[in-house]
Amino acid sequence: MAEVLRREVVYLITAIVTVIMFIEFFFVGTWNVAEELRTWATIIANISLGLGAVRLLSEHAKNIQKRRAGVWPFSIWLWIIFLITILSGLAGYVTTHDAMKNPLYNWLFRWPYTSLGQTLYAITGFYIFSAAYRAFRARNIDAALLLIAGCFVILTNAPIGGVIWGGIPVIGRWFLDYGQAPAMRCFLIVAAFGMLAYGFRALLGRERGFYGEVAGE
């Protein structure tokens, strides 16, 4: 009974919030209740960040406690880096109101974090290169069309394409403007209708995925 009641309260809150947000959109900036709700949503999102951090630390503490094979040394490393980062950031904020002014915090972000982030991002280029070689085969007419369009668009994005032949950027831009833009527009419109349907289902309590339930169960 308590579980059912708890679920119904969640659905009721969802329905009320949905109706308020829906109406407010057409009378934008005139309804304080909607603004208040959005401020709450932002505060809850901020709290969830803290909650996520606590949860992360507790999961890794369990790994360390149970000496989980192949994992626990990394969990110790995560704890160490987490504590160093948060303490140095807080020290910077408390002393100067700017976490970045703490030399250790600044160093952690500027050198290890930035370099590793950019390296990981750049590595995808190598995978894409090898994947293009293995996947782009003209096995049928559809694949051949995709391949030709892809090559024109690739060469349009690089200035060398225009140097090889002046027509390449013209054709590539045509594919971008008249080939992919209408197709993408279709996806966006269909997705918008899907969102509307999702909204109505949530409003009626039939969409239960956000509560960890599958609809109809």
Add this chain to the structure above:
Amino acid sequence: MSEEELTFWEKLARIDRRVFYWILFIGLMIPFIHPIVFPIAISPSTRDLYEGIKEMVEPGDVVVMNIAFGVDAWPECMPAFAACTKLLIKEGAKIIFWGAYYDVDMTYQEVLRRCEDYFKNLKYGEDYVYLGYYPYQEAAVAQLAASIRSIFKTDNYGTPLDEIPMMKNVDKATDIKLVLSGDTGDVCDYYIRQWRIPYGTPVAEIGIAMLGSSYMPYYRSGVLFGMSVGVRGGAELEKLIGEPAEATIRMGAINISHILVVIAVILANIGYFASRRK
């Protein structure tokens, strides 16, 4: 079938991926050793972004620069973001920086560093302000449009917004001339839905190359007044503002990598068709 039994054409269609990694690695070093410069044509979306800023922004107008990309996307987004910042300062705009990415502090510092010559004559709080991080979600963006003060009581350094001269009469989307959103994800969608549609605030996108196709319908329909796509967009903006920099240099690597991909695809298909005929 062992490697020795394969014909030349079959081998051509089955080159080991590590060979490609080495080819790309060596190829990408060439433009850094010897720069390869080709003329860069300006795409319509970048030109509209540049001209939109020049036409719309009057001295004293307040503009939002939304940082929704992390440090990993600096190579793609930062050149265009920095070029737009320089252009806005040239036009006399007052800039509010804020961001939806947890490492936004780093990116803001990097923008200041790259536009150092421009910022040295500006005064913090009067000509630009940094409000910091807001959680990555649409409700926050919607609420920023309704009231900036309900999300940010102070700037990133703890100064109340009412004590910051340039923020005195600024609180809603209607007080903002335009929004430029630097993105790797879908944050620009939030600005389209929560700023552009309800309030009419002009929005433009500075995104990674992958987002070019996602936002093209919005640009083509006039919802976005301009769009810079990837490092190419950055190079085009650098050309438009007359200050070739990082993106212009990086176009050499773009040329090499893109032509290598096309050559690899052609080789794969020659090998594929020749081995099928056999």
